[in-house]
Amino acid sequence: MRSGSLRLRVTLSVTIALAVVLIGLVVVVDALFSRQTVQDETNLIRDRVQLATQLENKRLVPEQLYARLSLGGLILVRITEPSGLVLEPKGAQPAATPPPKTVTYRNGTRITFFADAETRPQANLNRLLITVGVSALVVTAAALIFIVRFALRPLDQMTTLARSIAAGDRGRRLAPERTDTELGRTAAAFDDMLDGLEGAEQQARRAEAHTRQFVADAAHELRTPVAGLQAVAESVLQQNADTDPEERDRMLLLLVRESRRAGRLVDDLLALARIDAGLDLQHEPVDLRQLADAEADRTRVLAPELTVSVDGPSAVVYGDHQRLAQVLANLVNNARQATGGEGHVSLTVGAAAGFAHLIVADNGPGVPDADRERIFDRLVRLDEARARASGGSGLGLPIARGICRAHGGDLRCEPPPPGIPGAVFRITLPLVTSIDAPTVAFVRPSNPS
Structure with missing residues (x-):
């Protein structure tokens, strides 16, 4: 962008425009005045010719005739006698127009x-x-220097504000009184830009702080299984050759458990990284009712004393079967741990407003109102002792929500019905409207519920 002086450009532009107007005015006035002058002189010459014709019979001497016919410099008279004597004003130069009359x-x-x-x-x-x-032109150019400086004072205010904000003085704005003028629109756009920049800066700082906290928490979580692996490995290395085989097997089993715990945490961290970068989903028609039935059968095998019920019609969505099964398994596993493996878990399938709903509810202790959104933050556990005992890392729910949102849906924790204990999680996914074509259309309202 060219960055020449705006004041100089405006001053030169106005001066040049005024010069062009003045030149045009001079040309027009000269042409009109010249035409009028020639016409007036022609009329005067015609009158003098008529007067000269009338004076022919008066027999005036040339000097008298000259005095009668002369108009004092407007129309000049030249009298030529038969003898060749010429009587005319000294230094007279006949004009080309109008033509002389004799x-x-x-x-x-x-x-x-x-x-x-x-x-x-x-x-x-x-x-x-x-x-x-x-x-x-000279007076106008001199006056424009001060006038333009006064007219462009709002731009100086913008410059001053921008420099103060760059120096760290955040929050200041131009706040134009009118936004229907050029400077008003510019000032309003400038304020909007500052709002966007400061908002982006605050968001970036929050994201940076969140990332630092997450890295610190992840390092803390990894330190426990890594320390356990190190301790068990050192114990195994320090065992004698005559150590009891059962004790050796117990130590090796503990080593495997700690390694699996560390592996699960690393896998969860990698899953979150993939979600942030954008999941590569293998889309296919998925019936949520069939998915719920399969998960209920799996849970009954793992926890025979847990009652699992499935209700609702078929609801077909278009998504990654394996990822959606992972989400449902995570929710059911949390419900099984919350109830101690002896409670009740219900899976309810439904559809409304273009969305399929899969509700996972249990009769456990439930989730406090203040924590229903916080549990979807990374590395958050409501019950630290129970979560660590079960090997949970606090990443399951963030991963599940990320998978649902990658499908165009959402995962929420809702309050249970009045008088009924437990936790309620609702999976929301877009229903399939057509699966005949490779590209599947979804009905997606702005705020799925």
Whole structure:
């Protein structure tokens, strides 16, 4: 972008425009005045010719005739006698227009009338116009320097504000009184830009702080299984050759458990990284009712004393079967741990407003109102002792929500019905409207519920 002086550009532009207008005005006035002058001189010459014709019979001497016919410099008279004597003003220069007119008397005297090129008022008028025009340009250019500086003062205010904000003075705005003018629209756009930049800066700082906290928490979580692996490995290395085989097997089993715990945590961290970068989903039609039945059968095998019920019609969505099964398994596993493996878990399938719903509810202790959104933060556990005992890392729910949102849906924790204990999680996914074509259309409202 060219960054020349705006004041100089405006001053030069206005001065040049004024010069063009003045030049055009001078040309037009000169042409009109010249035309009017020629017409007036032509009329005067015609009148003088008529007067000269009337004076022919008066038999005036040339000096008297000259005095009667002369107009004092407007129209010049030249009298040529038959003897060749010429009587005319000294230094007279006939003008090209209007053409001279000559009257010839019977005695041979010739009287010629013409306009004087040296004393015509048009020349004086041109000099006056040029003088006034140049003076007006000089005065206008000098005045524009101060006028433009005053008119562009809002731009100086924008510059001052931008520099103060760059120096760290956040929150200041121009706040224009009117936004229907050029400067008003510019100031409003400037304020909007500042709002966006400061909002992005605050968001970036929050994201940076969140990332630092997450890295610190992840390192803390990894330190426990890594320390356990190190301790068990050192114990195994320090065992003697005559160590009890059962004790050796117990130590090796503990080593495997700690390694699996560390592996699960690393896998969860990798899953979150993939969600942040964008999951590569293998889309296919998935019936949520069939998915719920399969998960209920799996849970009954793992926890025979847990009651699992499934209700609701078929609801087909278009998504990654394996990922959606992972989400449902995570929710059911949390419900099984919350109830101690001896409670009740219900899976309810439904559809409304273009969305399929799969509700996972249990009769455990439930989730406090203040924590229903916080549990979806990374590395958050409501029951630290139970979560660590079960190997949970606090990443299951964030991963599950991320998978649902990658499918165009959501995962929420809702309050249970009045008088009924437990936790309620609702999976929301777009229903399939057509699966005939490779590209599947979804009905997606702005706020799925």
